[in-house]
Amino acid sequence: MSAPLDAYAPALERARTHAFAWLASVAERPVGPSADADELAPRFAAALPEEPTDPAAVVDELAALAAPGLMAMQSGRFFGWVIGGTLPAALAADWLVGAWDQNAGQRYSTPATAAAEEAAGGWLLDLLGLPAGSDVGFTTGATMANFVGLAAGRQDVLTRAGWDLDRDGLAGAPRIRVFVGEERHAVVDLVLRYLGLGAPVAVPVDGEGRILPGALATALDTHPGPAIVCLQAGNIHSGAFDPMREAVDAAHARGAWVHVDGAFGLWAAVSPRWAARLDGLDTADSWATDAHKTLNVPYDCGIAIVSRPAVVRAAFGVHTSYLMADDHGPGDPHEKVPELSRRARGVPVWAALRSLGRSGTVGLVEGLADAAAALARGMAAIPGAEVLNDVVFTQVCTSFGSDERTRRVTRRLIEDGTAWMSGSRWHDRDVLRISVSNWTTDAEDVRRSVDAVARAAAQEP
Numbered sequence: 032m033s034a035p036l037d038a039y040a041p042a043l044e045r046a047r048t049h050a051f052a053w054l055a056s057v058a059e060r061p062v063g064p065s066a067d068a069d070e071l072a073p074r075f076a077a078a079l080p081e082e083p084t085d086p087a088a089v090v091d092e093l094a095a096l097a098a099p100g101l102m103a104m105q106s107g108r109f110f111g112w113v114i115g116g117t118l119p120a121a122l123a124a125d126w127l128v129g130a131w132d133q134n135a136g137q138r139y140s141t142p143a144t145a146a147a148e149e150a151a152g153g154w155l156l157d158l159l160g161l162p163a164g165s166d167v168g169f170t171t172g173a174t175m176a177n178f179v180g181l182a183a184g185r186q187d188v189l190t191r192a193g194w195d196l197d198r199d200g201l202a203g204a205p206r207i208r209v210f211v212g213e214e215r216h217a218v219v220d221l222v223l224r225y226l227g228l229g230a231p232v233a234v235p236v237d238g239e240g241r242i243l244p245g246a247l248a249t250a251l252d253t254h255p256g257p258a259i260v261c262l263q264a265g266n267i268h269s270g271a272f273d274p275m276r277e278a279v280d281a282a283h284a285r286g287a288w289v290h291v292d293g294a295f296g297l298w299a300a301v302s303p304r305w306a307a308r309l310d311g312l313d314t315a316d317s318w319a320t321d322a323h324k325t326l327n328v329p330y331d332c333g334i335a336i337v338s339r340p341a342v343v344r345a346a347f348g349v350h351t352s353y354l355m356a357d358d359h360g361p362g363d364p365h366e367k368v369p370e371l372s373r374r375a376r377g378v379p380v381w382a383a384l385r386s387l388g389r390s391g392t393v394g395l396v397e398g399l400a401d402a403a404a405a406l407a408r409g410m411a412a413i414p415g416a417e418v419l420n421d422v423v424f425t426q427v428c429t430s431f432g433s434d435e436r437t438r439r440v441t442r443r444l445i446e447d448g449t450a451w452m453s454g455s456r457w458h459d460r461d462v463l464r465i466s467v468s469n470w471t472t473d474a475e476d477v478r479r480s481v482d483a484v485a486r487a488a489a490q491e492p
């Protein structure tokens with residue numbers, strides 16, 4: 032028997048009511064939570080009841096328990112990390128995906144989600160200016176999207192070195208060296224551990240964190256053999272982009288696979304105003320980005336793009352009797368990622384892009400950068416404050432003199448609740464870091480946030 036609608040409707044109606052109340056509260060509630068996890072855990076952990084509970088009552092209880100511990104990450108004044116909010120069409124599509132409950136791995140069994148994913152992938156390649164015909168896979172985030180690109184690189188450089196990775200594994204294989212800029216994101220190192228590739232070779236960068244192509248060439252020449260280069264589009268402190276064309280040319284001239292970690296910054300490629308900074312991006316071999324950051328799709332949604340489908344499908348395709356693989360054509364969703372997200376992540380991405388259109392997507396990206404520029408101007412005008420980065424895409428790092436004072440201002444700001452920014456450390460200095468990633472951030476949010484920082488600074492001389 033299938034459950035009748037009556038079994039679902041009351042709980043879904045309650046969820047809708049609570050979701051609407053939450054969304055209505057975001058604009059004015061304090062950005063941070065009012066209770067911490069230590070306070071909340073025992074409330075959630077009441078004894079597991081012996082008897083079943085009505086689903087609608089469970090939803091009411093969940094909403095009440097969670098309320099004090101929610102961070103308004105989709106607030107226009109949340110700048111804690113590059114987190115992104117949720118576009119209305121994407122959130123609604125995500126609800127539908129939940130209701131549809133598709134195990135969205137194969138074209139033949141779940142054709143609707145596979146088709147939406149293929150369409151979203153085609154739009155993304157077009158918007159980002161990446162090679163048509165690349166495979167686009169949907170992961171839980173940029174961490175796993177980086178895993179995809181680096182795993183494809185591992186497969187390719189070992190195959191070219193005459194080593195059969197699938198048969199013989201990594202033990203005894205030629206040593207692969209991975210070259211990264213000194214300011215790569217920490218998850219790149221994590222992913223290299225997952226892949227058994229060990230610690231990377233860190234290449235010097237300039238004052239904004241951009242890899243130095245000459246230094247990259249020297250490093251590659253110092254360590255001949257199978258090589259992968261991992262570039263960065265969007266430094267989490269400065270917002271800066273590695274010089275793509277020069278770095279890719281240097282790497283390709285030495286036979287390396289080139290992957291780009293563009294978790295939030297890859298989106299700059301959609302904007303005519305920003306794309307020149309990513310000149311040569313399309314000449315790399317693989318790219319990772321997030322839709323849950325700049326594109327404002329709900330969590331979790333990363334995007335893994337590989338220019339040569341045969342390489343990524345060799346790495347991730349499963350060939351068993353019950354999965355009927357089609358080696359030609361678009362390929363199945365599960366062949367492009369290490370672990371398929373059953374959340375059919377291509378569907379909210381499709382809905383986001385469908386609702387924004389080309390101009391809306393460009394406007395979203397440029398709007399975030401404009402808000403960051405306005406915030407940087409506001410921060411620089413606060414007495415005693417110093418903005419440390421000159422390339423502002425969506426990132427602004429400010430020091431308030433001593434490390435100790437910067438930390439006090441950060442704490443005071445978070446207590447105030449008007450805006451949420453994170454403390455970080457860059458170039459051996461404590462900074463108050465702004466990451467702009469919410470589609471709703473407007474001039475009023477910018478003004479109120481700068482005022483809140485100025486207030487915090489005035490109270491912490």
Ligand SMILES: *Cc1c(COP(=O)(O)O)cnc(C)c1O
Pocket residue numbers: 113171172173174175216218265266267292293294295321333
């Ligand atoms: C956020 C980020 C990541 C990790 O992305 P997740 O979506 O959290 O897995 C990797 N690299 C950069 C540059 C990032 O900003």
